[in-house]
Amino acid sequence: MTSQPVRVRFAPSPTGPLHIGGVRTALYNYLFARKHGGQFIFRIEDTDSNRFVPGAEEYIIESFRWLGIQFDEGVGVGGECGPYRQSERKAIYRKYVDQLLAAGKAYIAFDTPSELEQKRQEIKNFQYDARTRLLMRNSLTLTADEVKSLIDGGAQYVVRFLIEPGRDIQVHDMIRGEVVINSTILDDKVLYKSADQLPTYHLANIVDDHLMGITHVIRGEEWLSSAPLHVLLYEAFGWQDSMPRFAHLPLLLKPDGKGKLSKRDGDRLGFPVFPLEWHDPASGEVSSGYREKGYFPEAVINFLALLGWNPGTEQEIFSLSELVEAFDLNRCSKAGAKFDYVKGTWFNHEYILQKSDDEIAPIFDKILKDNGIDEPLERVKQVVSMMKNRINFVHDLWPLCQFFFVPPTGYDEKTVKKRWKEDSALQMERLTEVLRSVDDFSIEGQEAVVMKYIQDNQLHTGDIMNAFRLAVVGAGVGPHMFDITAFLGKEETIRRMEQAIKTLG
C-alpha cells in the first residue's frame, strides 16, 4: 500500500501512574512498530495543567524500562520532531489555532463556565453546535470590534471548532472497518482553552501526529467516538492525504461487574492495575505494582498481549521478539476483554518454570536474607530446584519451604492427628537409630538403607514416611523426604527427629 515507513506513538497524559490498559496500548504500538520495521515515539500529553501529577512522567518512563519496551524517539530519548512534551509546544499550537481562525474554520467563544451551565439548565440536551452557537457569545454573534475590545479587555475565551452539520463522516478503522457518524451530532469542540492557554487533546493530538509523521494511531476504544472529529480536523488543516490510519483497541474491563478496569478493582480484588508500585504524592496512598508483586516483566507482557489479540495458533507463551514476529492488528478482537488476573498468575508460573534455578536463586536469596537466613547460594539453588514447580511467584517459596532453613516450631495439628499414631514415637526412635547408621547420607544412600529397614521389618512405608515427614518438616507437605533430609544433613535431621519425639510423644 504505502511505502512510507511506519511511525506510531504512545502518548500518555501524566495524570498519575500508568494504567495497565495503557501498558497494553503501548505494547501493541510497540509490536506494530517493530513488526513493520518502523519507529515508536513517546510523547507526553500534558495539556491539562489541572491534572498534572508530579512524578508521573518519570513513573511512566521507569515502567517501560522495567517492561523492556523501548522508544525510538520522544521524551527522554530525543529525536528530530521534538519537543515531545506538549506543554513545550505552546507556540506551535497557537500558530495552528490562528490558522484555523483565519480560515473561518474555528471561532472565538467568550461564554463563561457558568453561562454554559445556565444554558444546559435552560435547554435540555444542550450542545454547543450549529443549532445553538448563534445563541451564544462568540465571534459569530459579536461584531469584530466587540470581539477585539473583549480580548483587549482581558476577557477569557476559548477557540471552538466550527462543525458543519449534515455530513456523514467516515472513519476507516483497521479493527472495526468503516465507521460512519453524521456531523450533526458533533459539537463545536473546544480546541484551545482559556484556563491554561493550552490546546485541548483534540487539537494537540492532530497537530503533533501530523508534525511527527505518525502513520498509524493505535489507541483505546474510548477514542472511537471522537475519531470523526479528528478526521474533520485533518481536513480543516488540509492534511487529509497524510492522515494516519486508525485502530481502536477493545477496552480492558473489570473482572467481575461492569465497566472499564479501574484502580478500585485492583484494590477490591487484590491485584495490581499498575506496572510499578505508585506512591501518590498528594494523598500518600500506595498502590501495588506488578513489579513489586513479584511478576516478571515478560509474564506481564505475555499476558497483556493475549488480552485482545491472539496469534491464531495455540501457542500461548511468547517472548517479546516472538510477539513482534506474530503480531497482526487484523487479529485483534473487537469486544472488550474482562481482565482475568488469575490467568496472569498462571503466566508468571510458566515463566518461573521456564527460568533456570540460577536466575531464580538470587531473587529467593534476597527474601531469605530479609528473613534472617544466610545460606550459600548453591544451597538456595537446590531448594529452588526442588520447589519451583509449585509456585506462581518467587515469594511463594518462603512460606512454603522455610522448613529447609528453620526447624519446625510447631507441628500442624491436622497432620499430627492423621499421621502421628500410637506407636509413632517408638517407630521414629527406631528410624532415628537407622539414620544414625547411614554413612552415605545422600538421597540414594538414605533411601537404600531406610527402605530396606522398612521392608525387613514389614512396616508400612506410608506410616513411617508420613510420621518422618511430620517430624522433620512440621507438616504434611514438601518434596520427597530424602530430598529434604539429604539437604538438611544427618546431624540436623536427627536433631529434628529427637525434638519431634520429645514434643509429640
Place this chain on the structure above:
RNA sequence: GGCGCUUUCGUCUAGCGGCUAGGACACAUGCCUCUCACGCAUGGAACACGGGUUCGAUUCCCGUAGGCGCUACCA
C-alpha cells in the same frame, strides 16, 4: 436520553456457510505417590433472542435485548 462500538464455555479466545464448535485459565475426578504440589489423563461447561438470505447458518443481512464507550475550557 443521543450517537457509536460490541455479543461463542465462568474467563481469555479459535472459527472467516456444511466441524462430534477447538485450545488455554479456573473447576471436578482419576492416575502417579511417603505427603503436598508438579505432571499426565478424563469430565462438566458456550454460539443472547427473533426474523430473513441459503439446499444448509455460530458464520451473511435486518431487528430486539444485553454489555461497553463517548456525550467537559479531561485525556
